[in-house]
Amino acid sequence: MPASTCTVPHCIHPTNDCHIVCDYCWTGFNDDIRWLTRHVSDLEYRLNKAYGKTGQGGGGTVSTDPMRQPIHTLLYETDEHGNDGLEILLHVYLQSTNLGYRWDDPLDVMLQRLNRHISRLRDHEATPAYVTQFHSVTGRARRFLDSPDEEKVLLGPCPAPSCDHQLSAGISATEVRCDYCRNTWTVNYLRKRQHDRLLSDDTTATQTQLLELLALQGIVVKPGTLRKWVCEGDIKPVDVKDGHKLYRLGDVYGRSARMVNNVWDMPKVQGK
Numbered sequence: 001m002p003a004s005t006c007t008v009p010h011c012i013h014p015t016n017d018c019h020i021v022c023d024y025c026w027t028g029f030n031d032d033i034r035w036l037t038r039h040v041s042d043l044e045y046r047l048n049k050a051y052g053k054t055g056q057g058g059g060g061t062v063s064t065d066p067m068r069q070p071i072h073t074l075l076y077e078t079d080e081h082g083n084d085g086l087e088i089l090l091h092v093y094l095q096s097t098n099l100g101y102r103w104d105d106p107l108d109v110m111l112q113r114l115n116r117h118i119s120r121l122r123d124h125e126a127t128p129a130y131v132t133q134f135h136s137v138t139g140r141a142r143r144f145l146d147s148p149d150e151e152k153v154l155l156g157p158c159p160a161p162s163c164d165h166q167l168s169a170g171i172s173a174t175e176v177r178c179d180y181c182r183n184t185w186t187v188n189y190l191r192k193r194q195h196d197r198l199l200s201d202d203t204t205a206t207q208t209q210l211l212e213l214l215a216l217q218g219i220v221v222k223p224g225t226l227r228k229w230v231c232e233g234d235i236k237p238v239d240v241k242d243g244h245k246l247y248r249l250g251d252v253y254g255r256s257a258r259m260v261n262n263v264w265d266m267p268k269v270q271g272k
Helices: 023-050 068-076 086-096 107-120 127-144 187-199 207-216 223-231 249-257
Strands: 152-157 166-170 175-177 184-186 239-241 244-248
Touching (some): 068 086, 068 207, 086 107, 127 166, 166 175, 187 249, 244 249
Antiparallel strands (some): 239 244
């Protein structure tokens, strides 16, 4: 049987035996679903911990942990780039493949159902579009749960055309390989690219929203520090929306970069 090209977006690997998803993508999809099944409880614990609700006593308080909103978005919402969170992906994919779900099914129950039936979904017409989406969610989830033994620097999207997979590396790494497209990049090149991209980023948002956007890049600026910069005139509002002052992301990042000689010497920038 002549080989044809895999129908997963951006994949150029051949497939045969009447399959629409190549061996490479199918193996990766299975690995992603298994990883999510094993670790979704860890992600939910991390989210509850950020909110001060770990089930270990106390009434629970709202935390200023900068990872709170990114993890909640990863699990339950659509982010600012239009990427659906895990719950949304599971709802749509399970519905599309006739596996179904209850509106109140927790994430682990839906993942276990998907795991049990995944072997018969390789050639379902809905599968190719979701292989890359689940891989993206898995990649972001892995970064949240990276071992604390080695801090990570987030290096932005992969420069390869049509890839955009988010890259990260240990603070001592000199090269990083993209798990998705398999290209290898020097960390210095990615750092410079990330630095220039953030400096020129014209995204406008409130102070709280900007802190969350920077946290997604691994750069933590305390709310009090940002308020101080605003009061001192280092950061100026560029617009007002619904009564809230908006600030430019590139301006806040540029000010945070001045706190150290080289912003990349520290995976996290923190105020006092």
